[in-house]
Amino acid sequence: MSAADEVVEVKARKILVAVDEGEESMYALSWAVNNLLVSSNNTTTKDTLILLYVKIPRVVYTTLDGTGRRMNPSTQGYLFSADILSSMEKYSNDVAQCVMEKSRRLCKDLQDVKVETKIENGDPRDAICEVAEKLGVDVLVMGTHGYGMIKRAFLGSVSSHCAYKVKCPVLIVKRPKSSSATRE
Amino acid sequence: MSAADEVVEVKARKILVAVDEGEESMYALSWAVNNLLVSSNNTTTKDTLILLYVKIPRVVYTTLDGTGRRMNPSTQGYLFSADILSSMEKYSNDVAQCVMEKSRRLCKDLQDVKVETKIENGDPRDAICEVAEKLGVDVLVMGTHGYGMIKRAFLGSVSSHCAYKVKCPVLIVKRPKSSSATRE
Numbered sequence: 001m002s003a004a005d006e007v008v009e010v011k012a013r014k015i016l017v018a019v020d021e022g023e024e025s026m027y028a029l030s031w032a033v034n035n036l037l038v039s040s041n042n043t044t045t046k047d048t049l050i051l052l053y054v055k056i057p058r059v060v061y062t063t064l065d066g067t068g069r070r071m072n073p074s075t076q077g078y079l080f081s082a083d084i085l086s087s088m089e090k091y092s093n094d095v096a097q098c099v100m101e102k103s104r105r106l107c108k109d110l111q112d113v114k115v116e117t118k119i120e121n122g123d124p125r126d127a128i129c130e131v132a133e134k135l136g137v138d139v140l141v142m143g144t145h146g147y148g149m150i151k152r153a154f155l156g157s158v159s160s161h162c163a164y165k166v167k168c169p170v171l172i173v174k175r176p177k178s179s180s181a182t183r184e
Numbered sequence: 185m186s187a188a189d190e191v192v193e194v195k196a197r198k199i200l201v202a203v204d205e206g207e208e209s210m211y212a213l214s215w216a217v218n219n220l221l222v223s224s225n226n227t228t229t230k231d232t233l234i235l236l237y238v239k240i241p242r243v244v245y246t247t248l249d250g251t252g253r254r255m256n257p258s259t260q261g262y263l264f265s266a267d268i269l270s271s272m273e274k275y276s277n278d279v280a281q282c283v284m285e286k287s288r289r290l291c292k293d294l295q296d297v298k299v300e301t302k303i304e305n306g307d308p309r310d311a312i313c314e315v316a317e318k319l320g321v322d323v324l325v326m327g328t329h330g331y332g333m334i335k336r337a338f339l340g341s342v343s344s345h346c347a348y349k350v351k352c353p354v355l356i357v358k359r360p361k362s363s364s365a366t367r368e
Contacts, residue, residue, distance in 0.1 A: 013219070028353075031353055035197070035220060035258065035322075035323070036219060036220065138219075139219070159347075160347070160348070162342070163347060163356050164341075164344070167358055167360065168358070169212075169355060169356065169357040169358065170214055170354075170355070170356045170358075171353060171354070171355045171356075172347050172353065172354045172356070173353040174351055174352070174353065174354075176351065
């Protein structure tokens with residue numbers, strides 16, 4: 001075996017990328033794919049790329065509480081019928097699937113990398129940190145605007161929260177005004 | 185030429201790593217070397233790694249102002265003799281050189297990567313952002329505690345400031361409690 005054929009075995013890493021419906025998270029994923037996961041014939045990384053999408057639960061209540069009593073709308077929040085709740089749930093699942101498919105497409109050229117997807121429910125700030133911790137990932141990648149312009153308004157900066165909380169390295173990728181998400 | 189010999193040419197990147205006298209920034213540099221700059225025989229990146237150290241100016245005044253008049257110590261700040269100022273300057277330069285040598289040693293095994301060093305004066309928060317902007321770097325790497333425990337106390341978090349300000353991706357690397365700074 002010549003030196004050129006020699007396989008360099010390096011320890012596999014777990015790379016967690018938080019994705020959402022925003023273009024910025026797709027750019028962050030592309031950046032990670034092109035800069036952290038470049039593989040060649042001589043290097044087998046066997047890294048695992050975990051794509052995480054967090055569904056934010058809507059603050060809604062069914063028209064009946066646990067005891068069967070009707071709640072007071074003015075104090076308990078908005079009321080939605082089971083049909084509307086079901087439609088909203090379906091829409092939320094469709095968005096999650098759509099984001100995951102788009103993310104997977106960005107990873108299609110990766111060799112020697114295992115791509116996994118994970119969908120969680122909750123506040124993205126907590127969910128991302130919990131998954132990073134639980135899986136013991138080596139690096140967390142995310143866009144700055146995590147979770148879109150509107151959601152960000154009431155969630156605050158997801159990325160700065162995670163950068164502060166998680167113990168592993170955090171890569172925050174901003175999308176340039178004009179960019180093609182390629183290694184540059 | 186066989187497929188195994190084929191050289192994959194990818195666009196060269198500029199990677200800026202902010203280093204200081206703290207162990208955390210050395211860990212951040214090692215992480216970047218092992219995770220962003222891995223090269224193999226089949227991939228020539230020709231990346232440039234820029235090691236940046238920022239010297240923080242001490243708030244001191246000479247005993248004479250520009251016009252030759254002696255300043256009032258109680259209103260103008262501490263007074264130091266030229267000898268002491270010169271010693272402090274020498275010490276500061278020695279620290280910078282020491283950090284740079286240590287940083288260079290961590291990069292000694294890098295192939296196809298041009299390593300440059302840069303020493304700036306000023307507030308590290310501004311200096312790092314300015315260099316990143318001016319050089320148009322592709323990624324900024326830094327530890328969380330940038331600029332040591334004591335300096336951090338009055339400088340605030342350098343990394344969070346830079347993560348907010350710079351336009352390029354920012355990789356914030358925290359040093360685990362027990363770590364060997366290797367790719368893991």
